[in-house]
Amino acid sequence: MEGSLKKLLFFGTFSIIMKITQQTGSMYYIHKYILITHLEMSWTEAQSYCRAEYGDLATIFDEQDFTRINDMTSDLDRPFWIGLYDDINSWKWSLVGEDFYADVGDDYRKWQEDQPDNVGADERCVSMTQNGFWRDNSCTVVKMPLICFTVDEEDQYVLVTEQKSWFEAQSYCRQHHTDLVSVRSLAENQEVSSRLQTGQEAWIGMHRDSWEWSDGSSSLFRKWREDQPDNENNTQACVGMQKKGWSDSKCANKLNILCQEITEVTPVPAVQRRTTVKVKLLTKADLTDPTIRHNVLQQFEAALHSQGFTDVKLLWRTLKEEPQPTESDACGEELTKNLG
Structure with a gap:
């Protein structure tokens, strides 16, 4: 992905980090992390809540994502669920x-x-x-x-x-x-x-497979705390984040929640218009010469650019020669003048 913009927003009982990622071409994604601090749920309940309200529990893709989430939660003294879990039944x-x-x-x-x-x-x-x-x-x-x-x-x-x-x-x-x-x-x-x-x-x-993300993402990024994961008492299969690291925990524990919402955006292409302009040039130059035509178009483009028209492409088109009018009477018969 190329280019990113991240913004941190606070709204009382929840906080949002917004990341905009630009991919090849015009399509881009708005990826938001939403920290829910007024609710405490089990991991399964948190997964259902995030899927219903936003998209899913959070997937963390790299060190930059982790650092920004950690900065957002630096004042939080308790863990919160993310989307990583160990599917112990995936044999x-x-x-x-x-x-x-x-x-x-x-x-x-x-x-x-x-x-x-x-x-x-x-x-x-x-x-x-x-x-x-x-x-x-x-x-x-x-x-x-x-x-x-x-x-x-x-x-x-x-x-x-x-x-x-x-x-x-x-x-x-x-x-x-x-x-x-x-x-x-x-x-x-x-x-x-x-x-x-x-x-x-x-x-x-x-x-069976190793740790997986709730949304099915293939992110291999991990940020375990020291001596983690340990599956203490063989009961810990879900992951919580707190104070610069991750720990495995009992999925039934009640924690705050980090959700994510990913929106795919395809910009509406700009409308292109074609305008035909008839121009009469009074010049002794040979306008059938391609070099002269090119120089004339360059001068027109420079004049348009100076007026703020930057997205302009000029093409030379020669119109057919118009027939010369003749004098005729009301019946359509051609008259001739007696010049003598």
């Missing part, structure tokens, strides 16, 4: 394709007791224990064996004992087999777990 399989799940679906689960728990707000990938139960783990920090799925082999489940992160496991299975294994039923769960030895644990294909 999906690495292997995609409607035909693969058509007969049995993709909603089978076999969680271990107290799982998933998302310890440290960083557990978004799933492993299977030897007894067939599933656990969530960090996709990057934890390394363990993996079970690949091969669509064209008689034995479709392949245990790889090399220690890998979940993303490394996904890449390996896609390169050497089909994908990390999907488990669609109790029978498949038993078949897959039978590949594991006592005490062994391995990655399967289930995972």
Whole structure:
């Protein structure tokens, strides 16, 4: 985006930051942040309120947005909701394709007791224990064996004992087999777990997305406070902002609200008019010469510019020669003069 104008307004129980962003072409957007301080709601209630009254809970795109919001709320000594949240129920399989799940679906689960728990707000990938139960783990920090799925082999489940992160496991299975294994039923769960030895644990294909914005924006900007997010007591999946940083909180907590309203504006194009002016020039110059015509047009344009007409384009157009009149009588017969 090119060019921006931001303005801060205060109206008693709420404040507004307005940002105008210019994109390529004539279209631009007016992006307003509205801080609501006279209401306290849960995150879900706040989301519904913002969607009904403005547009959505606030998405923060960059450091400039964050700084201006922080300046607006510098006197506020309590947190307020923004649009970031952790969708803890967005589980999906690495292997995609409607035909693969058509007969049995993709909603089978076999969680271990107290799982998933998302310890440290960083557990978004799933492993299977030897007894067939599933656990969530960090996709990057934890390394363990993996079970690949091969669509064209008689034995479709392949245990790889090399220690890998979940993303490394996904890449390996896609390169050497089909994908990390999907488990669609109790029978498949038993078949897959039978590949594991006592005490062994391995990655399967289930995972979920990281933090998301309420309005679906793809902004990757984050401003966590120190030691955040931590998902304390495995109950914090929504984000509040306060005093120069963000923290994850229980979604049921009652906080103030930061909404946003984005308006798309397309300027009405200026009306262009064409005016034809007949000019009779008395000159001995050859007006059929293109160079002379160009010089004449330049002089006309300079004269118009001096009078304030700047958006002017002149074109030279030669009119057809008009026929010379002849004398005629009332009956239309041509008369001739007797000059003798």
